[in-house]
Amino acid sequence: MKKRIIKLEELQLPRIFENVAGNSKIYDSSSSPAARVYFIDKDQGYFLKRAAKGSLEKEVALTRYFSSKGLAQQVLDYVSDEQDWLLTAKVEGEDASSKKYLDNPKKLCQTLAENMRQLHALEVDEHLVGNRTQEYLKAVEKGYQAGNFDSHYLFSHQKKMDTKATYQQVQEYSPYLEANTLIHGDFYLxxxxxxxxxxxxMIDWDSAGLGDKHIDLFWAVWSLAYNLQTNRYRDYFLDCYGRENINLELLEAIAYFEVFG
Structure with missing residues (x-):
């Protein structure tokens, strides 16, 4: 996690968070343009997430739910004012993209696959977590209509495809996406x-719900290749998860959907 130290005045915090953030070092650790994430180096540590008004409501509800299952960090406070603010407790440890884990790629693959299998085996009520596949397809369509196209997510043999050809693949594979597995939805290191x-x-639960396991598998494979700067551990990770439970064609097809995200 990359961190850049910032001044308290830059945040324009709601008053309720001033006691937490005051007299402490604050770092911007954001990795997405959709939201800003700040680390507050005080007590055991806190993360404060800021996003557009109403956009964190689902994440808050899901994080609270999965925290009760021992899968997510604790939600300490949530404020929806002119913007949304989510305060969570720092979890002891480091994220899986840290050097200490990347230095042992096979053990990392084993660990990620085991945790993913356990997540995918959990039974939850759709009314509690929502139908992620429906939301996913709506978001892809919205991205396509907005002109989004990020070929960075395509596998090497897909790179020559243009927007039209990729969208045709989305239409072809959409009927095959299931909504029968609890997924994180953003399962990257x-x-x-x-x-x-x-x-x-696990953090950032806003894309979780009952969906297709190949979405999580795609993000794990993509993230391993990105962080390790090699694709050589892809097959090993899939073997650790259980290749017999994977539709390799559908796994690769998820890339077509992600370019419009």
Whole structure:
């Protein structure tokens, strides 16, 4: 996690958070343009997330739910004013993209696959977590209509495809996406917190719900290749998860959807 120290005045905090953030070092650790994430270096540590008004409501509800299951960090406070603010407790450990874990890629693959299998085996009520596949397809359509196209997510053999051809693949594979598995929806290394290889929590639950497991598998494979700067551990990770439970064609097809996200 990259961190840049900032001044308290830059945040324009709601008054309720001033006691937490006051007299402490604050770092911007954001990784997405959709939201800002700040680390408050005080007590055991806090993370404060800021986003557009109403945009964190689902994440707050899901984080509270999964915290009760031992899968997420604790929600300390949530304010929806001119903007949304979410305060969570720091979880002990480091995210899975830390050097200590990247230096042992096979053990990292084993750890991620085990945690993913456990997540995918959980039974939850759709009314509690929502139908992620429906939301996912709506977001892809919205991205396509807005002209989004990020070929960065395509696999090497897909790179020559243009917007039209990629969208045709989205239409072809959409009927095959299921909504029968609890997924995180953004299962990439910085969202997985480990402490000496022991699972601690997953963060950023806004894309979770009952969806298709191949979305999580795609993000794990993509993130491993990105952080390790090699694709050589893809097959090993899939073997650790259980290749017999994976539709490899559908896994690669998820890339077509993600370019419009």
């Amino acid at each position: 910085p969202n997985i917190i480990l402490n000496n290889w022991q699972f601690q929590a």
